[in-house]
Amino acid sequence: MRIEDHPILGRAERGRRITLTVDGNPVVAFEGEPIAAALLAGGHRVFRYTAKRREPRGLFCALGRCTDCVMTVDGQPNVRTCVTPARDGMIVQTQVGRGKWGGRGGGGKRKG
Amino acid sequence: MARKTEIAVVGAGPAGMAAAIEAGRAGARVIVIDENQRPGGQLFKQIHKFFGSEAHRAGTRGVQIGLDLLREAEEAGVATLLDTVVYGIFSDRCLGLAREHHTEELEADAVILATGASENALAFPGWTLPGVMGAGATQTLIHIHRVLPGKRALMVGAGNVGLIVSYQLLQAGAKVVAVVEGLPAIGGYGVHASKVRRAGVPILTGHTVLRAEGREGVERAVIARVDENWKPIAGTERTLEVDTICLAVGLSPLAELAWMAGCEFRYIPALGGWVPLHDGNMETTRKGIYVAGDLAGIEEASTAMEEGRLAGLAAAQSLGHLTRERGEKKKGEVHKRLAALRMGSFGEGRAISKEQILQARETV
Ligand SMILES: Cc1cc2nc3c(=O)[nH]c(=O)nc-3n(C[C@H](O)[C@H](O)[C@H](O)COP(=O)(O)OP(=O)(O)OC[C@H]3O[C@@H](n4cnc5c(N)ncnc54)[C@H](O)[C@@H]3O)c2cc1C
Ligand code: FES
Numbered sequence: 377m378r379i380e381d382h383p384i385l386g387r388a389e390r391g392r393r394i395t396l397t398v399d400g401n402p403v404v405a406f407e408g409e410p411i412a413a414a415l416l417a418g419g420h421r422v423f424r425y426t427a428k429r430r431e432p433r434g435l436f437c438a439l440g441r442c443t444d445c446v447m448t449v450d451g452q453p454n455v456r457t458c459v460t461p462a463r464d465g466m467i468v469q470t471q472v473g474r475g476k477w478g479g480r481g482g483g484g485k486r487k488g
Numbered sequence: 489m490a491r492k493t494e495i496a497v498v499g500a501g502p503a504g505m506a507a508a509i510e511a512g513r514a515g516a517r518v519i520v521i522d523e524n525q526r527p528g529g530q531l532f533k534q535i536h537k538f539f540g541s542e543a544h545r546a547g548t549r550g551v552q553i554g555l556d557l558l559r560e561a562e563e564a565g566v567a568t569l570l571d572t573v574v575y576g577i578f579s580d581r582c583l584g585l586a587r588e589h590h591t592e593e594l595e596a597d598a599v600i601l602a603t604g605a606s607e608n609a610l611a612f613p614g615w616t617l618p619g620v621m622g623a624g625a626t627q628t629l630i631h632i633h634r635v636l637p638g639k640r641a642l643m644v645g646a647g648n649v650g651l652i653v654s655y656q657l658l659q660a661g662a663k664v665v666a667v668v669e670g671l672p673a674i675g676g677y678g679v680h681a682s683k684v685r686r687a688g689v690p691i692l693t694g695h696t697v698l699r700a701e702g703r704e705g706v707e708r709a710v711i712a713r714v715d716e717n718w719k720p721i722a723g724t725e726r727t728l729e730v731d732t733i734c735l736a737v738g739l740s741p742l743a744e745l746a747w748m749a750g751c752e753f754r755y756i757p758a759l760g761g762w763v764p765l766h767d768g769n770m771e772t773t774r775k776g777i778y779v780a781g782d783l784a785g786i787e788e789a790s791t792a793m794e795e796g797r798l799a800g801l802a803a804a805q806s807l808g809h810l811t812r813e814r815g816e817k818k819k820g821e822v823h824k825r826l827a828a829l830r831m832g833s834f835g836e837g838r839a840i841s842k843e844q845i846l847q848a849r850e851t852v
Pocket of ligand 1: 602782
């Protein structure tokens with residue numbers, strides 16, 4: 377959920393409206409915001425599954441420190457989505473384990 | 489060939505910015521480095537009004553203080569290098585920088601480390617589920633990115649961070665179902681606690697979170713009363729319908745670079761754990777390497793700025809930009825303000841712990 381009006385901060389100023397493709401589906405984002413913010417705003421909470429037990433993981437520190445939020449972005453695995461700015465047309469994939477270059481299913485060859 | 493500067497400041501939070509401003513004003517060549525795209529550290533998340541005396545900008549919101557620091561740094565001729573991680577510190581105060589897919593080096597005559605702190609985690613069954621996150625992470629999301637991570641939250645920890653972020657969640661439109669605190673009493677300031685209570689949020693002292701439940705993310709939290717040994721009391725479990733669990737269980741100094749530089753440390757729980765020893769100039773046991781802010785012991789933004797000023801003045805003085813007389817006078821004023829900040833029932837403990845550091849430094 378996005379916070380448009382805030383009692384202290386006022387109205388939100390956001391970048392240009394863009395579209396990401398997340399696991400094949402379009403997700404609205406604003407240019408420059410972290411990929412993770414766009415995902416949470418769109419109701420996505422699971423960013424990856426762990427290697428051994430396939431447990432879901434999502435955002436934890438939002439500071440780029442814990443690596444819980446890593447996903448495969450434009451074919452590159454282990455991208456920290458909480459500190460990586462969203463760009464139009466990015467292909468974002470839920471990562472399984474350590475991920476694969478080129479992403480699951482070989483999609484997302486574009487270089488951002 | 490490595491780039492050179494007189495003073496390199498690592499971290500552009502309140503401590504680092506204040507250090508850079510003082511050193512820049514004294515005439516030193518200063519570069520501040522931060523891994524973020526924007527300077528300010530934690531300040532831009534802090535939309536509540538600050539405490540303390542007028543000299544410490546009480547009543548001003550962190551956001552405004554941050555903007556002022558940016559302007560002052562520019563006026564003082566400070567250079568900033570953003571989007572740049574300092575990944576290491578090598579002999580002779582040479583910093584390793586990682587930026588734009590390459591690495592480079594920066595040699596400095598003095599280094600001021602102001603890297604801040606990281607949030608502590610708390611392990612309980614289900615703590616890795618999406619929806620469990622740091623209170624600071626929540627604050628970053630709602631204030632910087634303007635996104636609410638959930639609709640119904642449980643806050644774990646009733647220190648200042650837990651109380652303030654609870655209130656900020658309410659302001660942003662979420663419901664805070666409860667604040668649980670293992671200790672028998674609230675750790676944060678009374679004003680913050682009463683604001684949260686007045687908004688109808690129960691603060692349950694002597695309670696902890698037992699587990700988080702849910703399949704692909706948090707759907708429920710189970711809490712229980714604890715005895716004086718933090719053991720859950722059977723039969724007191726309660727299930728809360730929440731989609732978010734925020735952890736506000738303390739901060740620890742982010743000290744990797746200080747360790748790498750070979751600085752001596754002491755374990756001081758009241759200041760957040762392992763803290764690099766430093767003297768009254770904020771200089772560590774390594775010559776020319778200074779620390780300030782949360783890295784030098786977890787306190788507040790106001791003390792972080794004063795410590796930054798001390799480090800900036802001392803470093804500039806050591807490089808000949810301030811006469812001894814002028815340097816000592818200016819540092820004396822900062823010491824007075826710091827002492828004023830460390831008074832009262834909340835400040836005293838920190839004053840004693842800080843004194844411990846100075847004494848330990850002398851025996852090294
Ligand atoms: C919820 C909350 C409420 C608070 N309320 C108050 C309050 O009411 N009053 C008050 O006075 N204080 C308050 N504080 C405390 C205050 O935020 C901190 O004490 C203060 O921000 C510490 O400043 P700092 O400069 O040491 O660190 P920070 O503000 O954390 O800045 C450190 C900076 O260094 C960067 N960095 C770290 N390592 C590297 C590296 N290797 N390379 C490059 N960059 C690096 C970080 O990304 C960061 O930008 C609050 C804190 C929180 C979390
Ligand atoms: S949430 Fe911790 S690195 Fe992104």
